[in-house]
Amino acid sequence: MKILVTDGGYKNSLAVVRSLGREHKVTVLYSKPYDLAVHSKFVSNSVKVDAPTVSDVKKYGQFLVNLVKKRDFDFLLPVGLKSNLAVSYFKDELEKHVNIVISDWSSMRVAYNKDLMTKVAQKLNVPVPRTVELNEPRIPLGLDFPLVLKASDDSGGFVRYASSKVEFTRAYNYLRSKSSTKIIAQEYIVGEGCGFFGVFKNGRPVAVFMHRRVKEFPITGGPSAVAESYYNRKLLNYGLKLARYLKWSGPIMFEFKHRTRQNEFYLIEANPKLWGSLDLTITAGVDVPKILLKLGTHDKVEHSFSYKKIRFMWVFPDEILVVLSNPKKELPDFVSLLKSPLTVTNINLSDPFPTLLQLLMTFKNGVKVMTNSKYRFPHGRPEVRWDDR
Known part of the structure; x- marks a missing residue:
């Protein structure tokens, strides 16, 4: 089959290419010449798309429609958030030319919006941090520092922490600009990061x-540097409940923080991708x-609800950056985890x-x-104690 995969610069796009490229002809969309997945030996072809187009959901969606009209692709697999938004928004038009597995826009617009997903979770009795919508840089009543300020555009770049009034004002003004x-303020939940992942x-x-984060970079919140497979019945039920309410189709992740002393999970955000x-x-x-390919092409799919106990370390660049951030503390952990028979790495x-x-990239960012x-x-x-679980 001929498959189009978006977002060649992401490490999960590389994982997709390595999974599908052994048996199928994979074309990768990329923006920069050093995007990771483009250089995999499992890529058959590549198509460049400029970054400004990707940043505009409507322009990007129309680009994808035009591309699948011209090329004879059997399946389109969007990877990044903007790609999923664009494919969902143009779902009806895209389905005339290529197979996809994506939720309707009515579900997608809720899942990617942090404010709306918080309200969904509250409606379903899924615990969330105390949350207040902000209309001005005024510290909300009932919330204490440290606080997390978020916009709904994407992960990472649209999140800021504040431990004082000055930091709060600076964070609000940055996100507003x-x-x-909508911008929301939430209480900061100290706990281990856990994720529920599913295809629906x-x-x-x-x-x-499900997985549990062992390390992440930056340590205040970012991509996993080390994570391990994990199972918890309560986490499973929360994830299934949220996806069922959304009538979700395709892949989705629900990110939680686990307060182990109370054995409670708090929904931090949904990532509909x-x-x-x-x-x-x-x-x-x-x-x-x-699994997504079989779903999209109407092949027989075996449900997958069990998995191995394993730990994965993204040595380059994530774990090395963790080590460089605090060598005295992190280097012994790095060596110990690397020696463990449970650990698999991204050195391929x-x-x-x-x-x-x-x-x-590790040298550059290091x-x-x-x-x-x-x-x-x-x-x-x-300003919290990182070991206060």
């Missing part, structure tokens, strides 16, 4: 997976890209060029991390 979506068809689960730790999911035995010598690019604290704490630094 960058985003046209009209709200019914086809595959499920393929998740960054997809390598772990596939390695544990839930090959999500293949059978597909060497993406691994080489990741190594070069210098920044060692010389500028802004790169260690890009979202701010909440």
Whole structure:
């Protein structure tokens, strides 16, 4: 089959290419010449799309419609958030030319909006941090520092932490200048990061997976540097309940913080797309890209609800950046985890060029991390004890 995969610069796109490219002809969309997935030996072709087009959902969606009209693709697999938004928005038009697995826009617009998903969770009695919508840079009553301020545009760049009035005002003004979506303030939940992941068809689960974050970079919140497969019945029920309410189709992740003392999970956000730790999911035995391909092309799909106990370490660049942030503390942990028989890494010598690019990225970003604290704490630094679980 001929498959179009978006977002060649993401590590989860690389995971998709390595999963599907052995048996199918995979074309990757990319914006920069050093995008990871483009350089995999499992890529048959690539198409460039400029970054400004990707940032505009309507322009990007029309670009994808025109592309699948011209090319004879059997399946389109969007990876990043903007790609999923664009494909969902243009779902009816795209389905005339290519197979896709995506939710309707009515569900997608709720799932990617942090404010709306918080309200959904409250309606379903899924715990969330105390949340207040902000219309001005005024500290809300009932919330204490540290606080998390969020816009709904995307993860990472649209999140800021505040531990004082000055930081709160600065964070609000920054988000307001960058985003046209609603801004919310939430209490900061201290706990271990856990994720529920699933592939659904009209709200019914086809595959499920859960993980626990061992390390992330930046340490205040970012992509997993080390994560391990995990199971918890309460987390499973919360994830299934949310997806069922949304009548979800396709992949989705629900990110939670786990307060272990109370044994309670708090929904932090939904990510209506393929998740960054997809390598772990596939390695544990839930090959999500293949499942999505079968769903999209109406092939017989075996439901996947069990998986192996395994730990995945993204050595380059994430875990090395964690180590460089605090060598005295993190280096012994790195060595210990690397020696564990449970640990699998993203060092892939059978597909060497993406691994080489990741190594070069590590050198580039490592210098920044060692010389500028802004790169260690890009979202701010909440004044909490990190070991207070």
